Amino acid sequence: MYQQIVDGIKESIAKGMLRPADKLPSVRELSVDLTINHNTVAKAYQELERMHVIEVIRGRGTFVAESAEPADLDGRLTELRTEISRLLVEALHLQLNETQFIELVKQVLEDWKLNKEV
Amino acid sequence: MYQQIVDGIKESIAKGMLRPADKLPSVRELSVDLTINHNTVAKAYQELERMHVIEVIRGRGTFVAESAEPADLDGRLTELRTEISRLLVEALHLQLNETQFIELVKQVLEDWKLNKEV
């Protein structure tokens, strides 16, 4: 559940809906909005801070980080390749061939761009 | 750990190293080879059976399934799109743009094909 919050915020940033230095809703506010326990939101924020995606300033609030390049970029790129590879295998098991897989990725990308306009 | 076995076998099948009706190593054999507990292998096999990737015949052994189309194909395709989307967001956070993401996917695909020859 907290992972969904993490992903959601990362997505908002990726889409440009949240920009560096923007203020995020407080833990309490967000927990009320989503009607979940504030502990769950707090955990999500901690995770995001650990990844340097946001910055928590005590007494001031929580802000989108200034987006310096992420730590350990190489490691995370390697991870990304591994995960893509895993999905590729999964796709082949669903009877897709390699071209269809590329097509699927492109489709997802297009959908995502449309969604971004909204 | 059992997930790695699952992925490994799915990959072997996708690469054609294992073909329908081929016999897989027995739970015991594989556990000795990998020096892990036989139960971990058994769990992996059970998971694969649940996905209709292999067939288990008690007392006889374990075999690659006749590759009928997977159950719940639509659901799994949707899942796949969701996962691709998640990776896309992750990639954008690593400062890749959309074209670079596609390139990365293509690279992975090429690597994978080379690997397959071996």
Add this chain to the structure above:
Amino acid sequence: MYQQIVDGIKESIAKGMLRPADKLPSVRELSVDLTINHNTVAKAYQELERMHVIEVIRGRGTFVAESAEPADLDGRLTELRTEISRLLVEALHLQLNETQFIELVKQVLEDWKLNKEV
């Protein structure tokens, strides 16, 4: 062993000692009381949840279900008949005739009702 826990809880509910929405002892508590591994209790609870006898809410606790009619009632009635039939055959092998079998069932029922008062 986990089956005994399952049966015990079903019996407590049947006798009315546990009522819908009552809270069951936590997995840990019960495991300590019975001096068994908590996993064994957890498995029993999972089985009971699968049968819709109890409801598990992660982080909150475990509760007696609101006793909607059980799923697949027909199937389970058929099973019940099969099991009665099996016991009947067993009884005949113990030199009981059919009347004596019915008597035995009635006796068990009476004993059970007495036990319930206590």
Add this chain to the structure above:
Amino acid sequence: MYQQIVDGIKESIAKGMLRPADKLPSVRELSVDLTINHNTVAKAYQELERMHVIEVIRGRGTFVAESAEPADLDGRLTELRTEISRLLVEALHLQLNETQFIELVKQVLEDWKLNKEV
């Protein structure tokens, strides 16, 4: 699977289709008839012999025992009561009351007698 054979033979005896001193089919014959492994049949026969339901005479064949009263009658009667009690609890969970349970038992008994004629 071997348990089904055990139950089947016990039922045939209870119904009078097999009588004391009758010869049972050989392990090989029965395994061919049922198209199962002869080991499974052998195990069933062993189990039945252990319960003194049949007698195996080497080189002669297998015969229904002379039906002396079963060993440990008291113990098995207690077991029987326990099992009936278990079924009673199950029945109550299926929304049957006590009278309906007795009715169900009587029904099963009637069905069984009819079946016996056939």
Add this chain to the structure above:
DNA sequence: GTGGTCTAGACCACG
């Protein structure tokens, strides 16, 4: 503090 998962060892049923 709640329930859930993973790995493991011992044992079992079956072919």
Add this chain to the structure above:
DNA sequence: GTGGTCTAGACCACT
């Protein structure tokens, strides 16, 4: 010898 189940300890995610 095949796979399956049960009990268990260590660890985890979540409220």
